[in-house]
Amino acid sequence: MxxxxxxxxxxxxxxxxxxxxxxxxxxxxxxTKAEILLEASVIDAAEALETPAQDDPVADLTTYLQALVDFLTTSPAGMAYRALLGEAQHDPAVQVLVGDADLLAASTAAVLDRVRASAPAMPQVGLAAAQLAGPVVTTVLTARPPWTADQLRLHAATLIKGWQ
Amino acid sequence: MxxxxxxxxxxxxxxxxxxxxxxxxxxxxxxTKAEILLEASVIDAAEALETPAQDDPVADLTTYLQALVDFLTTSPAGMAYRALLGEAQHDPAVQVLVGDADLLAASTAAVLDRVRASAPAMPQVGLAAAQLAGPVVTTVLTARPPWTADQLRLHAATLIKGWQ
Amino acid sequence: MxxxxxxxxxxxxxxxxxxxxxxxxxxxxxxTKAEILLEASVIDAAEALETPAQDDPVADLTTYLQALVDFLTTSPAGMAYRALLGEAQHDPAVQVLVGDADLLAASTAAVLDRVRASAPAMPQVGLAAAQLAGPVVTTVLTARPPWTADQLRLHAATLIKGWQ
Amino acid sequence: MxxxxxxxxxxxxxxxxxxxxxxxxxxxxxxTKAEILLEASVIDAAEALETPAQDDPVADLTTYLQALVDFLTTSPAGMAYRALLGEAQHDPAVQVLVGDADLLAASTAAVLDRVRASAPAMPQVGLAAAQLAGPVVTTVLTARPPWTADQLRLHAATLIKGWQ
DNA sequence: TAATAATCGAGACGGTACGTCTTGTCTTCGT
DNA sequence: ACGAAGACAAGACGTACCGTCTCGATTATTA
Incomplete structure (x- = not known):
C-alpha cells in the first residue's frame, strides 16, 4: 500500500x-501507522541484509553495502523503514520506537565481526557500523542518487584502510 | 513554533x-509546510556550519563535525532540517526540494578543500562529504545518542587515514 | 439503570x-431496548394504577388521575413507559409494541366502569379513557409542570359534568 | 428526509x-437533530393549526381538532413534532427545548378565546388547552387509530358541556 | 464415573455514526 | 485594494456501540 x-x-x-x-x-x-510499518519491515530487513561472507574484507563490506542500497531503494520493507525514519523526525514516540528497534544493528554487527581480523583499529561496533552504513543511508534519505558499485567499493576500501 | x-x-x-x-x-x-521550513533553515544552516580552519586536518574535520552535531541536535534550524528530511520520506515533492537544496554541500566542500592536501586519496567531493557527515547525520536521524567529541575525533582520524 | x-x-x-x-x-x-423496557414496566403499571373506589365519582376520577401523575413522573416503571412512548415515535416496530400493550387500558376501564352510573352520556370506553388520561399524559410528555391536585379535580369535574 | x-x-x-x-x-x-426538527416544524405548525372561526362553539373546536389530527398524522411538520416529543423522553436537553417552544399553545389559545363566551366555566387557558388537545395527541402518540370526525365532535361537545 | 451436550461470560470481528479537526478555496467586510 | 476573519465541502481522526461470531469454562445430562 x-x-x-x-x-x-x-x-x-x-x-x-x-x-x-x-x-x-x-x-x-x-x-499508529508507525507501528504497522515497523512490524511490516523488521523481519524483511534482517533477511534482506544477511550477506554471505567473502574472502576479501573490502569485498565483504561492499557486498553488504550493495544489499543495503538495494534494500533501501527498491524493497517495500526498505520503503517502510524510510517512511518510519521520516515519521520519527516528526513524532517523539516514533523516535523511541525507531531507536529501540535499530533495524540495521544485527546485520552490520555480523559483517563487521567478519572483517575485524583485517581491521585491527576498528572502533567500537556502534561507531564502526555508523561509519559503514551512515553515508549510504544519508545519501538515500537526502534524495541523492544512490551510490554505484564502484562508489561502494571505494567507501569500503577507505574504511578498511582507516581501520588499519 | x-x-x-x-x-x-x-x-x-x-x-x-x-x-x-x-x-x-x-x-x-x-x-506546503516543507517550503516554509526550507526557507527558515537554509540560511541559518550555512552560517552555523561555517567553521574556522585548524592547523591539524583531524582537528579541522572534528571541529566541523562538532558544529554539525550541534546544528542538528540543538538549533531550531537543525530541527527544521530534520523535519524536512522526515517529510521528504513521505512526499516526493519535498524529496525534490531537499535534493535540490543540499543544505550541507557548501560547508562540507569548504572543510574538505582545506584538508585535501593532507588526504591525497580523498574521493570525489560528494562521496567524501557523505563519508564525513553521513555517519553523524544517520546517528541523529535514527534517534541514537549523538556522538561525543572523542567519537567525532576518532571518526575524523579514520577518514584522514583512509584517505592517505 | x-x-x-x-x-x-x-x-x-x-x-x-x-x-x-x-x-x-x-x-x-x-x-431491542424497547422490549426490555416494556417488560420492565407493564406489570408495575397495572399495580400502580389500581386505585380504591371512592364514594364520589369526581373523587374517584381524581384519585386515579393522581396515581397516574405519580406513576408517570416518579416511578421507574413510569419513566420506562415514557421512554417507550418516545422510542415509538422513532421506530415503527416499537409503535406496534406500544399499540398492542396499551398499558393504561385496563386501569382506565376499571375506574370508568365505577363512575358510569353517574355519567349516563359517557362515550365508548376508549374515547372516554383518552378524555380522562390524555390531558395528563400530554402535559407530562410535553415537559410542562404536572397538574396539581386542584387541577386534577377540576379536570375530573369537567368530564363528569360533560358526561351528564 | x-x-x-x-x-x-x-x-x-x-x-x-x-x-x-x-x-x-x-x-x-x-x-443536535432535535434543533433541526424544531426549526423545521415550528413555523409550519402555527400555519397548519390556524383554523377559521365557526358559528357554533362545538363546530369551532371540532374544526380545530380535525386540523390537529391532520397535522400530527399526515404533515411532515407534524411528524417532526412527534419525533421531537419522542426525543424529549430520552434527552433532558430536548425536554427543555420542547417545553419552551410549546408548539400548540398559540393555536389552542386562539380557538379557546373564541368559544370562551359560550363556556363560562372554562378553566385557565393552559388547563383547557390540555383538555382539548391532550386526548387527541395521546391517541396519536400511543399509536392508536386517530379519532374520526364523529369522535372529535363528541369530544368537543363533552368539553363545551363540561365548561358550562 | 466418564463422556457428551448445552449454556454461559467474555470479547474479537466488520460496520458505521459520532463530533472534532485540518485541508485548501471562496466570500465578506473593515481599513 | 488589500488582507483578517472565517464560512465552506471534503474527508480522516479515534471512540462508541451495533449485532454476529467464535472461544473456553462451567454446568447438566446421558451412557
Missing part, C-alpha cells in the same frame, strides 16, 4: 478498508 | 494564527 | 455488563 | 450529504 499510494495517502481508515477489516480491529493491534 | 509544539502539531492554520495573518496569505507565499 | 444514566446512555452493551452477563444472552431474550 | 427514511436512520452525516454540505456546517448551525 505504501508503494502504491505513498505514505501520506496511507490512512488507517484506508488500511482497514483495503484489508476488509473494521477500523477498530486495526487500532486493537497497532495504535 | 516547531520547537514549541512539534512538527505534527504545527498546522498551516496554526502558523497563520500565530503570525496574526489570514490563512490565504500564508498559501500565497508557500504552498 | 434508566433512572441512573438516562435512556440514551443505556446501551445493550451496558445492560449486559451491569447484569454481569454476556451480550448474546441479552439478545437471546429481547431483541 | 424524516418521512423518507425515518428518524432513527436520519443521521447528521446523512443530512449533510443529502444537503451537499460539509458536516461541520451542519454542526455550526444546529448542535
Amino acid at each position: 505504501l508503494v502504491d499510494i505513498g505514505y501520506a495517502a496511507m490512512t488507517i481508515k484506508g488500511i482497514a478498508e483495503r484489508a476488509g477489516v473494521g477500523r477498530q480491529t486495526v487500532y486493537r493491534w497497532w495504535s | 516547531l520547537v514549541d509544539i512539534g512538527y505534527a502539531a504545527m498546522t498551516i492554520k496554526g502558523i497563520a494564527e500565530r503570525a496574526g495573518v489570514g490563512r490565504q496569505t500564508v498559501y500565497r507565499w508557500w504552498s | 434508566l433512572v441512573d444514566i438516562g435512556y440514551a446512555a443505556m446501551t445493550i452493551k451496558g445492560i449486559a455488563e451491569r447484569a454481569g452477563v454476556g451480550r448474546q444472552t441479552v439478545y437471546r431474550w429481547w431483541s | 424524516l418521512v423518507d427514511i425515518g428518524y432513527a436512520a436520519m443521521t447528521i452525516k446523512g443530512i449533510a450529504e443529502r444537503a451537499g454540505v460539509g458536516r461541520q456546517t451542519v454542526y455550526r448551525w444546529w448542535s
Whole structure:
C-alpha cells in the first residue's frame, strides 16, 4: 500500500478498508501507522541484509553495502523503514520506537565481526557500523542518487584502510 | 513554533494564527509546510556550519563535525532540517526540494578543500562529504545518542587515514 | 439503570455488563431496548394504577388521575413507559409494541366502569379513557409542570359534568 | 428526509450529504437533530393549526381538532413534532427545548378565546388547552387509530358541556 | 464415573455514526 | 485594494456501540 499510494495517502481508515477489516480491529493491534510499518519491515530487513561472507574484507563490506542500497531503494520493507525514519523526525514516540528497534544493528554487527581480523583499529561496533552504513543511508534519505558499485567499493576500501 | 509544539502539531492554520495573518496569505507565499521550513533553515544552516580552519586536518574535520552535531541536535534550524528530511520520506515533492537544496554541500566542500592536501586519496567531493557527515547525520536521524567529541575525533582520524 | 444514566446512555452493551452477563444472552431474550423496557414496566403499571373506589365519582376520577401523575413522573416503571412512548415515535416496530400493550387500558376501564352510573352520556370506553388520561399524559410528555391536585379535580369535574 | 427514511436512520452525516454540505456546517448551525426538527416544524405548525372561526362553539373546536389530527398524522411538520416529543423522553436537553417552544399553545389559545363566551366555566387557558388537545395527541402518540370526525365532535361537545 | 451436550461470560470481528479537526478555496467586510 | 476573519465541502481522526461470531469454562445430562 505504501508503494502504491505513498505514505501520506496511507490512512488507517484506508488500511482497514483495503484489508476488509473494521477500523477498530486495526487500532486493537497497532495504535499508529508507525507501528504497522515497523512490524511490516523488521523481519524483511534482517533477511534482506544477511550477506554471505567473502574472502576479501573490502569485498565483504561492499557486498553488504550493495544489499543495503538495494534494500533501501527498491524493497517495500526498505520503503517502510524510510517512511518510519521520516515519521520519527516528526513524532517523539516514533523516535523511541525507531531507536529501540535499530533495524540495521544485527546485520552490520555480523559483517563487521567478519572483517575485524583485517581491521585491527576498528572502533567500537556502534561507531564502526555508523561509519559503514551512515553515508549510504544519508545519501538515500537526502534524495541523492544512490551510490554505484564502484562508489561502494571505494567507501569500503577507505574504511578498511582507516581501520588499519 | 516547531520547537514549541512539534512538527505534527504545527498546522498551516496554526502558523497563520500565530503570525496574526489570514490563512490565504500564508498559501500565497508557500504552498506546503516543507517550503516554509526550507526557507527558515537554509540560511541559518550555512552560517552555523561555517567553521574556522585548524592547523591539524583531524582537528579541522572534528571541529566541523562538532558544529554539525550541534546544528542538528540543538538549533531550531537543525530541527527544521530534520523535519524536512522526515517529510521528504513521505512526499516526493519535498524529496525534490531537499535534493535540490543540499543544505550541507557548501560547508562540507569548504572543510574538505582545506584538508585535501593532507588526504591525497580523498574521493570525489560528494562521496567524501557523505563519508564525513553521513555517519553523524544517520546517528541523529535514527534517534541514537549523538556522538561525543572523542567519537567525532576518532571518526575524523579514520577518514584522514583512509584517505592517505 | 434508566433512572441512573438516562435512556440514551443505556446501551445493550451496558445492560449486559451491569447484569454481569454476556451480550448474546441479552439478545437471546429481547431483541431491542424497547422490549426490555416494556417488560420492565407493564406489570408495575397495572399495580400502580389500581386505585380504591371512592364514594364520589369526581373523587374517584381524581384519585386515579393522581396515581397516574405519580406513576408517570416518579416511578421507574413510569419513566420506562415514557421512554417507550418516545422510542415509538422513532421506530415503527416499537409503535406496534406500544399499540398492542396499551398499558393504561385496563386501569382506565376499571375506574370508568365505577363512575358510569353517574355519567349516563359517557362515550365508548376508549374515547372516554383518552378524555380522562390524555390531558395528563400530554402535559407530562410535553415537559410542562404536572397538574396539581386542584387541577386534577377540576379536570375530573369537567368530564363528569360533560358526561351528564 | 424524516418521512423518507425515518428518524432513527436520519443521521447528521446523512443530512449533510443529502444537503451537499460539509458536516461541520451542519454542526455550526444546529448542535443536535432535535434543533433541526424544531426549526423545521415550528413555523409550519402555527400555519397548519390556524383554523377559521365557526358559528357554533362545538363546530369551532371540532374544526380545530380535525386540523390537529391532520397535522400530527399526515404533515411532515407534524411528524417532526412527534419525533421531537419522542426525543424529549430520552434527552433532558430536548425536554427543555420542547417545553419552551410549546408548539400548540398559540393555536389552542386562539380557538379557546373564541368559544370562551359560550363556556363560562372554562378553566385557565393552559388547563383547557390540555383538555382539548391532550386526548387527541395521546391517541396519536400511543399509536392508536386517530379519532374520526364523529369522535372529535363528541369530544368537543363533552368539553363545551363540561365548561358550562 | 466418564463422556457428551448445552449454556454461559467474555470479547474479537466488520460496520458505521459520532463530533472534532485540518485541508485548501471562496466570500465578506473593515481599513 | 488589500488582507483578517472565517464560512465552506471534503474527508480522516479515534471512540462508541451495533449485532454476529467464535472461544473456553462451567454446568447438566446421558451412557
